[in-house]
Amino acid sequence: MSKDPLIAPATETDELCINTLRFLAVDAVQKANSGHPGMPMGAAAMAYLLWSRFLKHNPRDPGWFDRDRFVLSAGHGSMLLYALLHLTGYDLPMEELQRFRQWGSRTPGHPERGVTPGVEVTTGPLGQGFGNAVGMAMAETHLAARFNRPGFRLVDHHTYVIAGDGDLMEGVVSEAASLAGHLRLGKLICLYDDNSITLAASTSLSFSEDRAGRFRSFGWQVLEVEDGNDLTALGEALEAARAEEERPSLIMVRTRIGFGSPAKEGSFEAHGAPLGAEEVLAAKKRLSWPDEPLFLVPAPALARFREALEQGGARQGAWEELREGYAAQYPEEAAELALAISGELPAGWEEVLPQFPADAKGMATRAASGKVLNALASRLPQLFGGSADLNPSTVTALAGKGDFQSEAWQPEDRQGAVGGVWGRGGANVHFGVREHGMAAVMNGLAAHGGILPFGATFLTFSDYLRPSLRLAALSDLKVIHVFTHDSIAVGEDGPTHQPVEHVASLRGIPRLLVLRPCDANETAFAWRAALETRNRPVALVLSRQAVPTLDRATCAAAEGVLRGGYVLAEGDGGTPRLILIATGSEVSLALRARDRLQEEGIATRVVSMPCWELFDEQPREYRESVLPPEVPARLAIEAGSPLGWHRYVGSAGAVLGVEGFGASAPGEVVLSEYGFTVDNVCRLALQLIGRGA
Numbered sequence: 001m002s003k004d005p006l007i008a009p010a011t012e013t014d015e016l017c018i019n020t021l022r023f024l025a026v027d028a029v030q031k032a033n034s035g036h037p038g039m040p041m042g043a044a045a046m047a048y049l050l051w052s053r054f055l056k057h058n059p060r061d062p063g064w065f066d067r068d069r070f071v072l073s074a075g076h077g078s079m080l081l082y083a084l085l086h087l088t089g090y091d092l093p094m095e096e097l098q099r100f101r102q103w104g105s106r107t108p109g110h111p112e113r114g115v116t117p118g119v120e121v122t123t124g125p126l127g128q129g130f131g132n133a134v135g136m137a138m139a140e141t142h143l144a145a146r147f148n149r150p151g152f153r154l155v156d157h158h159t160y161v162i163a164g165d166g167d168l169m170e171g172v173v174s175e176a177a178s179l180a181g182h183l184r185l186g187k188l189i190c191l192y193d194d195n196s197i198t199l200a201a202s203t204s205l206s207f208s209e210d211r212a213g214r215f216r217s218f219g220w221q222v223l224e225v226e227d228g229n230d231l232t233a234l235g236e237a238l239e240a241a242r243a244e245e246e247r248p249s250l251i252m253v254r255t256r257i258g259f260g261s262p263a264k265e266g267s268f269e270a271h272g273a274p275l276g277a278e279e280v281l282a283a284k285k286r287l288s289w290p291d292e293p294l295f296l297v298p299a300p301a302l303a304r305f306r307e308a309l310e311q312g313g314a315r316q317g318a319w320e321e322l323r324e325g326y327a328a329q330y331p332e333e334a335a336e337l338a339l340a341i342s343g344e345l346p347a348g349w350e351e352v353l354p355q356f357p358a359d360a361k362g363m364a365t366r367a368a369s370g371k372v373l374n375a376l377a378s379r380l381p382q383l384f385g386g387s388a389d390l391n392p393s394t395v396t397a398l399a400g401k402g403d404f405q406s407e408a409w410q411p412e413d414r415q416g417a418v419g420g421v422w423g424r425g426g427a428n429v430h431f432g433v434r435e436h437g438m439a440a441v442m443n444g445l446a447a448h449g450g451i452l453p454f455g456a457t458f459l460t461f462s463d464y465l466r467p468s469l470r471l472a473a474l475s476d477l478k479v480i481h482v483f484t485h486d487s488i489a490v491g492e493d494g495p496t497h498q499p500v501e502h503v504a505s506l507r508g509i510p511r512l513l514v515l516r517p518c519d520a521n522e523t524a525f526a527w528r529a530a531l532e533t534r535n536r537p538v539a540l541v542l543s544r545q546a547v548p549t550l551d552r553a554t555c556a557a558a559e560g561v562l563r564g565g566y567v568l569a570e571g572d573g574g575t576p577r578l579i580l581i582a583t584g585s586e587v588s589l590a591l592r593a594r595d596r597l598q599e600e601g602i603a604t605r606v607v608s609m610p611c612w613e614l615f616d617e618q619p620r621e622y623r624e625s626v627l628p629p630e631v632p633a634r635l636a637i638e639a640g641s642p643l644g645w646h647r648y649v650g651s652a653g654a655v656l657g658v659e660g661f662g663a664s665a666p667g668e669v670v671l672s673e674y675g676f677t678v679d680n681v682c683r684l685a686l687q688l689i690g691r692g693a
Contacts, residue, residue, distance in 0.1 A: 135444020175437025
């Protein structure tokens, strides 16, 4: 048997620590009368071993940059994580464990980033944490390639994740695991809590695949531990995983859900409900644990866990010394890394934003976005991202910035590569046709820090990634989603590719900024708004078809985008009789309709409203200056669902939107058939002011 202290047999103190984790979880769930005791009871041994003998972290500084990242993808087992955080010395007092799942506590039902010190990402929706962990490992690998130098491994940490059967069932895990295997992320290690139980039943009812074979086919190293309470076997597997530098590792750990519960061990009944008072006593008796007091932490166990404070402080101290030496030898790189870690932008970055001359023919806002993005990349090296296999269509390739790939990527495989230096330092990520995985990875990149992630796909496919986008908003993560092909104007591809309800749906996500610019210059300012926004995700909604680049000598400056909505063109003759409100490609339609209405003597104001969220955050005085209450005749124009527009047009106004699913035909024909014409806009406008039929 090994004499390595990392993989030595369990001692009495080890067993005491493991049972402390189990019964802190059991007591908290029982007190709350809500929660999931089974997973913490079954997975306590692997979690203890990882946190006590492998995980590099400093409880006194949860944000230390070179810490190992730990993700509990099986977020329903949150009390396991909260117990670990409390015991190792994070700012999570016992009172918070006793307030599990209660209003205002720092121990919510599932882990939430920003609520509990030490929680890296928000998990609970199964599979999300796994995808986040892949993003974290990508960030570590990329930043290490950019900044490490001989003798200065400034970025050098692992990403660990605990996932369960439910995680591995979710499609997002397959997407993310496939990408991780392709990229050969050797510092990514997943402990798979293989207990064959889900909330409702045994996995044998629905999950009989060869999971080990699946992950091996993805390019992962797969290791197996037959007994999840065998610390020696667990330690040997973790050592083997850490020694593997070319492949991510999946450690399949056979566990018993609800371990220690006489009546419920190994049963789905232990998954999602308290054990019950009698069964709690029975489990404590079986594992030789005192009935009282509740929330017991024996002194030897606490002393073992609190060793993390001294160890973490020493590790961070050594890293800080290394960082000082690095700064002395590589001052420019050190300054760049510090800026990236801070999340701040370099002074004067906005000076590179291009300005576009007026052009009646114009360009698609997706094309303008591509020009803006490449200009920004020259000043913002932390930009890192790509598309779901759509670079030519979403125009999101960073020219000359190289492709993020493993060193095993062969020259003959480079058809479609972006160009530049390829490898770990490349900034272009080829996510493949994996929209959901892409978004989950983006969240992990942002949560890791030092990276400004972006990802792109067609707007209609935002449905495929919505769960991750929602979690980005919930977690205050700065990720930028580029959604192109934004309306029924997509045309011939038909209703499967023509988004209708998607913009309205995205606007329904709290804290998400949704920006739909009307021309090239608004697109530049939309990117500026996205980059200046702190700690919230952004959706840039862009056109496939060309739209006129407006003459800003006759229209207001595109800088109004930063306020969400602004008066683009004013009606002649003082107070307008009518206000046309539009976004994106429909703004130029509103301007053409305004010209005709003006010829008929109807003073018409055009308001460009690219971002509801930013507009709603403006002072009331500003909002009313744009949409004066005394002008009730308002027509909103957007080639999508009209849902939500009545908040701006009021009961006296109207909305020209799309009630169906579009159709396959040339884009201009589809728009015309759905009423997006000057004639129809004017007809509706005249009805509003009482002069139409």
